[in-house]
Amino acid sequence: MGRLSGKTILVTGAASGIGRAALDLFAREGASLVAVDREERLLAEAVAALEAEAIAVVADVSDPKAVEAVFAEALEEFGRLHGVAHFAGVAHSALSWNLPLEAWEKVLRVNLTGSFLVARKAGEVLEEGGSLVLTGSVAGLGAFGLAHYAAGKLGVVGLARTLALELARKGVRVNVLLPGLIQTPMTAGLPPWAWEQEVGASPLGRAGRPEEVAQAALFLLSEESAYITGQALYVDGGRSIV
Ligand code: NAD
Secondary structure (H helix, E strand, O other): OOOOOOOEEEOOOOOOOHHHHHHHHHHOOOOOEEEEEOOOOHHHHHHHHHOEEEEEEEOOOOHHHHHHHHHHHHHHHOOOOOOEOOOOOOOOOOOOOOHHHHHHHHHHHHHHHHHHHHHHHHHHOOOOOOOOEEEEEEHHHHOOOOOHHHHHHHHHHHHHHHHHHHHHOOOOOOEEEEEOOOOHHHHHHOHHHHHHHHHOOOHHHHHHHHHHHHHHHHHHHEEEEEEEEOOEEEEEHHHOOO
């Protein structure tokens, strides 16, 4: 009996990195899955590899109509959603004074507005006992060359806490994960000096694995966390306490 047996979970960013690890873990824990990403080929591969009931829905989470369509398809297929884990996000780096406004707006659009669109719809659709997990970042504490990313990710914390208040009486919980440096395609392009600097500053002395963030999401989606809402959980090897 898995920790998500009998539950249907919608996972965004499911084609890569943390979202893909979460998709795999939730399937092993018995969930039926709605896997969402804008990368059609990678998403199809991720879903085909699952031994679970699952559908793939290609969508851009920053497009309101696309988000509506994702939830409509999920409900049509499964009738009900018990949890939503939103990992879709983008990163881009530039010092603030070299940061084109278009890049600022694009990162905020996907990471913050995308979270709002998914979270708002999840709040509407989830029923009593439902759980929503959003994704911020340790970068929200401030991160060199990441003004737009940091602002958006800290914004997600405010969004999660507000939705936790607004949805509490409905019996729906909302929490946000704050990963540190995790080994995924998003961070694969970081220059070696940046890796060394981050790993050197990490109390545990290493980067995290996507599965380690997925495990925290599993806890927040499962009934083991039934009395936890409005919380921001660092999954960062202690990086945030240094
Ligand atoms: P990743 O690039 O491996 O995966 C991100 C996925 O999101 C990709 O499959 C991508 O196609 C999808 N995506 C991006 N924009 C989308 C959109 N508009 N609509 C639909 N799908 C979209 O990255 P990851 O490292 O797995 O990151 C997952 C989440 O964790 C992100 O929100 C990221 O900001 C956050 N995070 C990552 C790290 C890290 O070190 N990797 C640290 C802190 C927070």
